[in-house]
Amino acid sequence: MLVIALTGGIGSGKSSVSQRLDELGIPVIDADIIAREQVLPGSAALREIETEFGSRVIQQDGSLDRAQLRTLIFNVPEKRQRLEQILHPRIRREMEHRLKLLDAPYAILVIPLLLETGQNELADRVLVVDCPEDQQIARVQRRDGLNDAQMKQILAAQVDRATRLSRADDVINNSGSLSELIAAVDKQHRSYLHLAKINQ
Numbered sequence: 001m002l003v004i005a006l007t008g009g010i011g012s013g014k015s016s017v018s019q020r021l022d023e024l025g026i027p028v029i030d031a032d033i034i035a036r037e038q039v040l041p042g043s044a045a046l047r048e049i050e051t052e053f054g055s056r057v058i059q060q061d062g063s064l065d066r067a068q069l070r071t072l073i074f075n076v077p078e079k080r081q082r083l084e085q086i087l088h089p090r091i092r093r094e095m096e097h098r099l100k101l102l103d104a105p106y107a108i109l110v111i112p113l114l115l116e117t118g119q120n121e122l123a124d125r126v127l128v129v130d131c132p133e134d135q136q137i138a139r140v141q142r143r144d145g146l147n148d149a150q151m152k153q154i155l156a157a158q159v160d161r162a163t164r165l166s167r168a169d170d171v172i173n174n175s176g177s178l179s180e181l182i183a184a185v186d187k188q189h190r191s192y193l194h195l196a197k198i199n200q
Contacts, residue, residue, distance in 0.1 A: 002106035002196040003099065005123035007114035009161060010154055011136035012129045013174035013181060018110050020185040027102050030110040034094045035087055039064045048086050074153045088117055105196035115159050115167055128168035131175045133161060
């Protein structure tokens with residue numbers, strides 16, 4: 001089975017691309033969804049996070065206070081690295097487990113910080129969703145209401161656009177309309193089906 005790692009900067013349109021591939025019947029394993037599952041109330045990862053960061057990152061209902069944690073890790077890079085040490089091995093193990101259960105021509109691993117965490121060896125090819133940085137910023141600020149300082153912090157934690165593109169095997173441009181994006185995804189889908197047949 002061909003394994004494709006889907007990545008891109010924040011606000012590039014990864015979710016729209018993975019949603020379309022899901023509609024086309026392709027299995028999608030999303031690292032962000034797994035990350036949320038790993039920190040459900042009572043989980044081992046959440047207990048470890050509480051030990052590391054204190055009870056202030058736990059809400060009254062026992063769930064993770066993401067806003068509080070985000071503030072902590074962006075202000076102290078060492079804290080962000082510690083959080084990654086807690087979560088990333090668990091996420092990776094779960095992605096590998098889910099891949100083993102699949103029977104499909106190809107599968108998608110959605111990994112936003114693919115290159116930053118060195119997980120590209122999990123996949124046969126890297127698919128980057130790309131758009132200009134000013135579009136990324138505008139989309140995220142519309143969606144999440146972040147200010148310029150918060151956006152700069154997020155972008156600084158990600159590899160730059162040129163580096164991401166240099167590591168891509170395939171690129172989907174998402175600087176246009178939704179219909180243009182869907183057409184591009186459908187074209188890439190056909191290409192992957194062809195590649196999967198060759199590699200059988």
